Amino acid sequence: DVKVTQSSRYLVKRTGEKVFLECVQDMDHENMFWYRQDPGLGLRLIYFSYDVKMKEKGDIPEGYSVSREKKERFSLILESASTNQTSMYLCASSLITGAEAFFGQGTRLTVV
């Protein structure tokens, strides 16, 4: 079974802190994604990566950066957390373009 693991289920951070959300997949997938999910706004893509050290902006990259130093790990970084970044963050991976994406359990981040 494909396993996508996010480092934290719940996280509370203070405004202005630098926040790291980690995601690891164990199936040698090429593509990895970070989404945020908010009530009424659905799933929105923040960044994706199609190879090691490669990244592309999604729909809402402002305030975020990513890092993919190894194929299995994709990190989302909030450079200076703000309250409007309080959300559910979902990581996903897929083998190739057009293949199904598998999701982690989600990280519910609260910025106070």
Added chain:
Amino acid sequence: AQKVTQAQTEISVVEKEDVTLDCVYETRDTTYYLFWYKQPPSGELVFLIRRNSFDEQNEISGRYSWNFQKSTSSFNFTITASQVVDSAVYFCALILDSNYQLIWGAGTKLIIKP
């Protein structure tokens, strides 16, 4: 532009009833893939099915079935004899063969009452 519409925001049925979740998509591409995902209250998105644009065969998996009709650009999902454990938000999504990005519907919240 691509779009996925799930017009039903919320559906509530009594256990053992059959229920159909609608999904209508828009694209001008000829090669694309359609998906259904389930998001239970725990939050994790669970992959249910993937269908490519050249395969209009309907699929059945236990109590779940999917009806793909290119003529109406629809990919509907039916749960037969629903159970309380089917309560979740269900998402339909589309991806083009030439693209990395999934286009998501807004989701349908399904409530199964005992």
